[in-house]
Amino acid sequence: MAKIVSIAERLNGNLYYLDEESHIKVNQDIAKKTGTGKLLVRICPANVYSEEQDGTIGVSHAACLECGTCLAVAAPGSLEWHYPKGGCGVHFREG
Numbered sequence: 001m002a003k004i005v006s007i008a009e010r011l012n013g014n015l016y017y018l019d020e021e022s023h024i025k026v027n028q029d030i031a032k033k034t035g036t037g038k039l040l041v042r043i044c045p046a047n048v049y050s051e052e053q054d055g056t057i058g059v060s061h062a063a064c065l066e067c068g069t070c071l072a073v074a075a076p077g078s079l080e081w082h083y084p085k086g087g088c089g090v091h092f093r094e095g
């Protein structure tokens with residue numbers, strides 16, 4: 001019988017090469033007005049986004065899985081996202 005492995009355990013098997021410059025930028029005003037900020041916090045599978053005490057949205061870009069989910073749900077103008085520069089970002093080691 002196959003061992004059940006949690007998502008967190010599987011994600012720990014990946015390698016992340018850090019791009020010092022964030023490939024993700026949140027427009028705080030639009031994110032707040034449209035509710036996109038709270039949505040990003042809820043939907044990102046890697047917990048890249050966090051709501052700070054002052055209500056702004058923090059971004060821990062190094063953990064990004066490059067899945068594109070945030071782009072699919074963000075209101076127009078609320079999010080700038082591009083792939084990390086060549087060779088950086090997540091390197092999947094498990095299917």
Ligand code: SF4
Nearest residue numbers: 044064065067068070
């Ligand atoms: S691309 Fe995926 S993992 Fe990266 S920030 Fe967006 S939702 Fe999170």
